[in-house]
Amino acid sequence: MSIKAKLFLANILMFLAALIPGSVLLRSYLEVPQSLKVTRNIYSLVHELTLLNNAMVDIRVRDIHRAKSQWISISNQIEEYIDELSHTGVDARFYNTLDETNNLIRRLFLGIDTADVTTLTEEQRKFLIGQVNLKTHDMIMVGHILLSVMQEDLQVFNSRALQYVLAFFFLVLVIMILEYFFLTKYFVEPIIELEKCVTDIGKGDFDRKVPLSEKDELGSLSQAINKMRKDLKLLTRSKEEFLSTAAHELKTPITVLKTTTQLMEGMDKSEVTKFLPYALKTINRQCNLLNKLVVDVLEVSRLELEQTELRKSCFSMATLVDEVVHNMSKISDKHSLIIQENTSANIVADRTRIEEVLVNILDNSIKYTPGGGDVLINSKVENNQLQVSVSDHGIGIPKERQAKVFQRFYRAHSGTSYEQVTSMGVGLFLSKQFINKHGGEIGFNSIEGEGTTFFFTVPLGNQDEL
Amino acid sequence: MTDKRILIVEDNPDLSMLTKLALSKKGYQVTCAGNGEEALALIEKNGMPDLILLDMKMPVMDGWEFSKVFRERFPSNGAPIMVMTAAQDSQARAREIGAESFIGKPFELQELFLTVGRMIR
Numbered sequence: 001m002s003i004k005a006k007l008f009l010a011n012i013l014m015f016l017a018a019l020i021p022g023s024v025l026l027r028s029y030l031e032v033p034q035s036l037k038v039t040r041n042i043y044s045l046v047h048e049l050t051l052l053n054n055a056m057v058d059i060r061v062r063d064i065h066r067a068k069s070q071w072i073s074i075s076n077q078i079e080e081y082i083d084e085l086s087h088t089g090v091d092a093r094f095y096n097t098l099d100e101t102n103n104l105i106r107r108l109f110l111g112i113d114t115a116d117v118t119t120l121t122e123e124q125r126k127f128l129i130g131q132v133n134l135k136t137h138d139m140i141m142v143g144h145i146l147l148s149v150m151q152e153d154l155q156v157f158n159s160r161a162l163q164y165v166l167a168f169f170f171l172v173l174v175i176m177i178l179e180y181f182f183l184t185k186y187f188v189e190p191i192i193e194l195e196k197c198v199t200d201i202g203k204g205d206f207d208r209k210v211p212l213s214e215k216d217e218l219g220s221l222s223q224a225i226n227k228m229r230k231d232l233k234l235l236t237r238s239k240e241e242f243l244s245t246a247a248h249e250l251k252t253p254i255t256v257l258k259t260t261t262q263l264m265e266g267m268d269k270s271e272v273t274k275f276l277p278y279a280l281k282t283i284n285r286q287c288n289l290l291n292k293l294v295v296d297v298l299e300v301s302r303l304e305l306e307q308t309e310l311r312k313s314c315f316s317m318a319t320l321v322d323e324v325v326h327n328m329s330k331i332s333d334k335h336s337l338i339i340q341e342n343t344s345a346n347i348v349a350d351r352t353r354i355e356e357v358l359v360n361i362l363d364n365s366i367k368y369t370p371g372g373g374d375v376l377i378n379s380k381v382e383n384n385q386l387q388v389s390v391s392d393h394g395i396g397i398p399k400e401r402q403a404k405v406f407q408r409f410y411r412a413h414s415g416t417s418y419e420q421v422t423s424m425g426v427g428l429f430l431s432k433q434f435i436n437k438h439g440g441e442i443g444f445n446s447i448e449g450e451g452t453t454f455f456f457t458v459p460l461g462n463q464d465e466l
Numbered sequence: 467m468t469d470k471r472i473l474i475v476e477d478n479p480d481l482s483m484l485t486k487l488a489l490s491k492k493g494y495q496v497t498c499a500g501n502g503e504e505a506l507a508l509i510e511k512n513g514m515p516d517l518i519l520l521d522m523k524m525p526v527m528d529g530w531e532f533s534k535v536f537r538e539r540f541p542s543n544g545a546p547i548m549v550m551t552a553a554q555d556s557q558a559r560a561r562e563i564g565a566e567s568f569i570g571k572p573f574e575l576q577e578l579f580l581t582v583g584r585m586i587r
Contacts, residue, residue, distance in 0.1 A: 244554060248523075251552035252478060255572035259484040262575040266491070282480050370526055 046143035206233030334372025348461030360427035369394030502532030
């Protein structure tokens, strides 16, 4: 069931929950007319008077006493009822009539002395009975009229109560509908929107921006999703780029190797003999290049799986710097790699990785000093840390690109004419990971157009680690 | 034997050297440039070759920039360009810069000879 359907159901339940007790409460709070409150009394009055009247029809002499005492109790009650009636706003003529009749009958009865009962002639008795009968009948008539008046009051009251209940019903309904649309607009629709966006992003549509900007939890959720989307987009694009670059880079040495062998196939023996030294050197160089590319790819995936482990040994930093500089000097005859200062300290670290860092940095310095020139190398020990720096007077790194230099697959000069063949954009990323793994730091100062100085530190370490 | 002239614009010195060797054996006059700028300088100096073999990714001036400048400078009398790239879709690269022909790296020498032969007639 969708959220909207659930919300709709919940709304209906809440509507019923509010409506039933609401209308009952409402009815009890409605002002009931005073007259209606005494209806029951009028009913019993009429009832008792009717009983009395019936009894009087066949009254006998000896029963006069009983009739008198019965009347007296009824008469008191009637007085109470009349008193109540006078407070209800019923037309005064009603209760005045009742009062008068009541007093008349009372006087009739009081006029009869108990002792005289036997002396009453048949005629007198008939008159008495007739009078009482007549008056009681009047009272019953008044009671009926009163009741019919009250019936009208009741109807008026009931229809008014119905109007109130209907108005209440309508009000609750309107509130519920408003609430439903409010909840839908501000809670359900954003969630549906988010769900759609995340589904699209999941399908690989990384340009699908989550459009919510409210400053609530949903807003921060969509911001988080947007950030995730951007990161995913960047990572996916970087990976695609990396793959295509890696394929491209691998093809270059393969092309050289293939062309070399094909050329040799078409040569005769003397030509082969002449060509062989060059071929061997070329093949060796291309194999080294291929190896470095493969190692880089492996290191990147190893770092991703967090499987990189340092293989530490104790070695002389000066020797390492000399070796690297010696090898790298062959790359370009336009550049001079100059060792200004070289520490004599031994260091406990992963030699292969430190060498790769130095090679990557020097490689960048050479690459991004296209006009050639001096590259200065310094190594020294300070605060129990090895410090190495490499300075060039190359093209520098533009300020806006400096923050991304150590990112994976990032090439500061990607798409510019300084792009070199042997670059997959992982060199500095790997270097930073290696140095950090050693507990050291790597960084650079660069001014565009003036040059760059890369530096890194590595703790000297001690033999106990081995 | 022919006196047709080919200019190779390729930043990998080994590949440049080997291609030159191969084409020279077929009798072409081959010169090499390390990037687009050098290539333009060489054309200035030695005159228009009969075919330009152009790598795309190069330092200083890459294939894209070179072809742009080249077409501006020689709108009608420019030599045909043959793109030589390791990109996934070398044909698309060739179309991008309006080159007359293309060959993907790594290539068979026979294929290179055939394509070059077809371009220079």
